[in-house]
Amino acid sequence: MSAPHTTARPRPHPAGTRRRDALRAVLRETGVEALLVTDLVNVRYLTGFTGSNAALLVHAEDTADAEDRTVLATDGRYTTQAAAESPDLRLLVERQCAPELLAVTTAGRVGFDSAQVTVDAHDVLLAAARGELVRAPGLVERLRAVKDDAEIDALRLACAAGDAALAGAIADGVLAPGRTERDVAHELEERMVAAGATGPSFETIVAAGANSAIPHHRPSDAPLAAGDLVTMDFGALVDGYHSDMTRTVLLGPVADWQREIYGLVDAAAAAGRSALRPGVATSAIDAAAREVVTAAGYGERFVHPVGHGVGLVIHEAPAMSSTATATLEAGMTVTVEPGVYLPGRGGVRIEDTLVVTDSGAEPLTASTRDLVVLG
Numbered sequence: 001m002s003a004p005h006t007t008a009r010p011r012p013h014p015a016g017t018r019r020r021d022a023l024r025a026v027l028r029e030t031g032v033e034a035l036l037v038t039d040l041v042n043v044r045y046l047t048g049f050t051g052s053n054a055a056l057l058v059h060a061e062d063t064a065d066a067e068d069r070t071v072l073a074t075d076g077r078y079t080t081q082a083a084a085e086s087p088d089l090r091l092l093v094e095r096q097c098a099p100e101l102l103a104v105t106t107a108g109r110v111g112f113d114s115a116q117v118t119v120d121a122h123d124v125l126l127a128a129a130r131g132e133l134v135r136a137p138g139l140v141e142r143l144r145a146v147k148d149d150a151e152i153d154a155l156r157l158a159c160a161a162g163d164a165a166l167a168g169a170i171a172d173g174v175l176a177p178g179r180t181e182r183d184v185a186h187e188l189e190e191r192m193v194a195a196g197a198t199g200p201s202f203e204t205i206v207a208a209g210a211n212s213a214i215p216h217h218r219p220s221d222a223p224l225a226a227g228d229l230v231t232m233d234f235g236a237l238v239d240g241y242h243s244d245m246t247r248t249v250l251l252g253p254v255a256d257w258q259r260e261i262y263g264l265v266d267a268a269a270a271a272g273r274s275a276l277r278p279g280v281a282t283s284a285i286d287a288a289a290r291e292v293v294t295a296a297g298y299g300e301r302f303v304h305p306v307g308h309g310v311g312l313v314i315h316e317a318p319a320m321s322s323t324a325t326a327t328l329e330a331g332m333t334v335t336v337e338p339g340v341y342l343p344g345r346g347g348v349r350i351e352d353t354l355v356v357t358d359s360g361a362e363p364l365t366a367s368t369r370d371l372v373v374l375g
Contacts, residue, residue, distance in 0.1 A: 015048075015148060015150055016046060016047055016048055016086070016088065016089075017067065017088070018148075019045060019046050019143060020046055020058055020067070020070060021066075022143055023035065023046065023058055023139065023140060023143060024058065024059070024060050024061070024062060024066060025062075026139050026142065026143070027058070027059075027060035027111065027136075027139070028060050028062065030111065030136055030139065031109070032060060032109050032110065032111035032134060032136055033059065033060050033061075033107035033108055033109045033110065033131075034057055034058060034059045034060060034105055034107035034109075034110045034111070035057070035058050035060070035110070035111045035112070035136060035139060036055060036056075036057055036098055036101060036102060036110055036111065036112045036113075036125070037055060037056040037057070037058065037113070037140060038055050038097075038098050038112065038113060038116055038117060038121075039113060039116045039140070040052070040054060041312050041313055042056075042113075042140040042141070042144070043055065043056050043072075044240065044312065045140060045143075045144055045312060046058070046140065047072055047085070047086040047089060048085045048086050049072060049074070049078075049081070049082055049085045049086045050081070050085060050240070051074050051077070051078040051081055051082065053074055053075050053077075053078070053095070053097060054072065054073060054074045054078070054082075054097055055072075055073045055097035055098040055101055056070070056071070056072050056073070056101075057070065057071045057073075057101040057102075057105055057110075058070050059105075059107060067088075068090070070089055070090065071089070071090045071091075071092050071101060071104070071105075072086055072089045072090065072091055072092070073091075073092040073093075073094055073097035073098070073100060073101050074091070074092075074093065074097060075093065075094065075095045075097070076093055076095075079091070079093055092104065096124075098121070098124075098125060098128075099124050099125055099127070099128035100128070102125060102128040102129045102130065102133075103128050103130065105130065105131075106130070106131075107131060108131035108132060109131060109132045109134060110129065110131060110132070110133055110134070111134050111135070111136025111139070112125060112133060112134070112135065112136060113136065113137050113138070113139070113140075114135035114136070114137045115137040115138060116137075138317075141316065141317050142317065144311060144312065144316060144317065145309055145311075145316070145317040145318055145326075145329070145332055146329050146330075146331040146332055147311060147331050147332070147333050147355065148331070151241060151311065151333075152331070152333065152355055152364075154238050154239040154240070154241040155238075155241045155242075155243060155310070155311070155333055155353065155355070155364055156364050157196060157238045157239075158197065158201065158235065158236045158237060158238040158241050158242060158243035159236070159243040159245065159353055159364040159365045159366070160195070160196075160366070161192045161195040161196050161197040161236035161238060161243070162192060162197075162234060162235055162236045162243050162245050162365065162367075163245070163365060163366050163367045164191065164192075164195040165187075165188045165189075165191035165192040165194075165195055165234070165236070166188065166232070166234075166245075166247060166367050167367065168191050169184065169187050169188060169191060170249070170372070170374065174187045175224065175230060175249060175251070175374055176224065176251070176374070176375065177223070177224050177225050177226050177228075177251060177375065178223055178224065179223065179224050180219075180220070180221045180222060180223050180224070181206040181207065181208055181211070181217075181219035181220050181221070181222050181224070182206075182219045182220060182221055184206045184219070184224070184230075184232065185204040185205075185206045185219040185234075188200075188204055188206075188232065188234050189204055189234070192234070192236040195236070196236075196238065197236035197237055197238055198237050198238065199236075199237050200234060200235065200236065200237065201234075201235035201236055201237040201242035201243055201244065201314055202234075202235060202242070202244075202314045203218070204219065204232070204233070204234040205217060205218070205219065205231070205232065205233035205234065205246075206219045206230065206231070206232050207219075207230070207231045207232075207347075208222060208223075208224045208225070208228045208229070208230045208231075209222070209224075209225060209227075209228040209229065209346060210343075210344055210345060210346060212228075212229045212230065212231040212248065212341075212346045212347045212348070213341040213342050213343050213344065213345060213346050213347040214341070214347075215303065215304055215339060215341060215347070215349065224251060225251065226251055226252065226253065226375060227251060227252070227253055227254075227255065228250070228251045228346070229248055229249075229250055229258055229346040229347065229348060230248065230249050230250070230251060231246065231247075231248040231347060231348065231349055232246065232247055232248075232249075233245075233246040233349065233351065234246075235314065235353075240312055241311060241312060242310055242311065242312070242313065242314045243310070243353055243364070243365070244310050244314060244335050244337075244351060244353050245351055245352060245353060245365045245367065246337055246339075246349045246350060246351035247350065247351075247367055247369075247372075248262065248265075248347075248348045248349060248350065249372040249373070249374055250262070250371065250372065250373045250374070251373075251374050251375050252373050252374065252375045254373055257342075257345070258346065258348075259371070261298070261340045261342070261347075261348050262348050262371050263371075264292065264293060264296050264298065264340060264348075265293075265338055265339060265340050265348045265349065265350050266350055266369055266371075267292050268289040268290070268292040268293050268302075268338040269289065269336055269337070269338050269350045269351075269352070269369065271288045271289050271291070271292050272285050272286075272288050272289035272306050272307070272336040272338060273336050273352065273354065273361060273363070274288070274360075275288040275289075276328060276334070276336070276354060276356055276360060276361035277328065277356065277359065277360050277361065278328055278329055278330045278356060278358065279327060279328065280327070280328050281324075281325075281326070281327055281328075282318050282319060282320045282321070282324045282326045282327070282328060282334075283321065283322055283323065283324045283325070285306055285307070285320055285328075285334075285336065286305055286306040286307075286320060286321055286322045286324070287322065289302075289306045289336065289338040290302055290306065290322070290338070292338075293338060293340060298340050301340045301341050301342060301347075302338060302339060302340060302341075303339075303341060304337075304339065305319070305320055305321035305322070305324075306320050306321070306336060306337065306338055307320035307334050307335035307336045307337050307351070308320050308334065308335055309332065309333065309334050310333055310334065310335055310353055311333060318332060318334065320334055320335070320336075328356050329356065330356050330357055330358050331355065331356065332355070332356045333353060333354070333355045333356075333364070334353075334354060334356065335351055335352065335353050335354070336351065336352055336354065337349055337350070337351030337352075338350070350369055351365075352364075352365045352369075353365050
């Protein structure tokens, strides 16, 4: 087993150091001496490392040498990458990252994320642990829910890439009768990359006509047709951060029922956005949007939560549903995405990504929410 390197290290990355310090404060509240971080997204958040095999050990003590005891483990494929992305951390080069970290720590009470570790992996960790191994789920996710300025900047760029893709697709006539759902999805994804994204943040949804009544319809070779509602749910990935936006457009001619449900969803989305502010329960955001839909007689056709947190993964804390128990804080980034779906006819969803501010919320997505009729 290799020992952690002890040579002098470059100046720490400010965001990583700040995040690990915040985690240490949480660990002291929790009563564990150290936390074994095995989820790769959480490792990236705390260290900047983006390899496919890694674990991190963070000790809880509030001392001058606390950072010196933090150890990042990865295997030999990633030594150069780890040195570039996480130059301020001690590096343990081992294939079995998590058990080897447990084998070298002297901490007597080590927490692990029981929501991420399988039963079989837990058996391996127990065999390697020198002290007590205790459940400590969701601690890093709690920190990730509130974004710092750099994270919000990345999300802003990701949202801008999505906005640019949609604007370009509309301007170039991509959304026209005869084009398939799959065509439109590919166009949006290619245009997001051209606008600076590293790729789509999830599988793009394009749903036309009756398919727009299926909230998570997968694009098919079905052609767009005159009179269709066309719902597009898509996002861009920038520096690991995910944007999320849904817009529904209409290919003329437009029926009265389509205008009705579009206006209803638009009003529900506005109610949800207006309710966003620090100190408000996320369940209240769901209620604000849902009450609008229910009052119009379509409550049973709003079939999903009003939104979700978004960041290093597309669905993360805080939860935004009728049963959620979270409370909004400034710096949280969330979606508001009510919808009404009429099986066999069509549906409308309007979604924005927003950041909660000290006094309300700022939309990061900028595409118009006005009814867009094409053709």
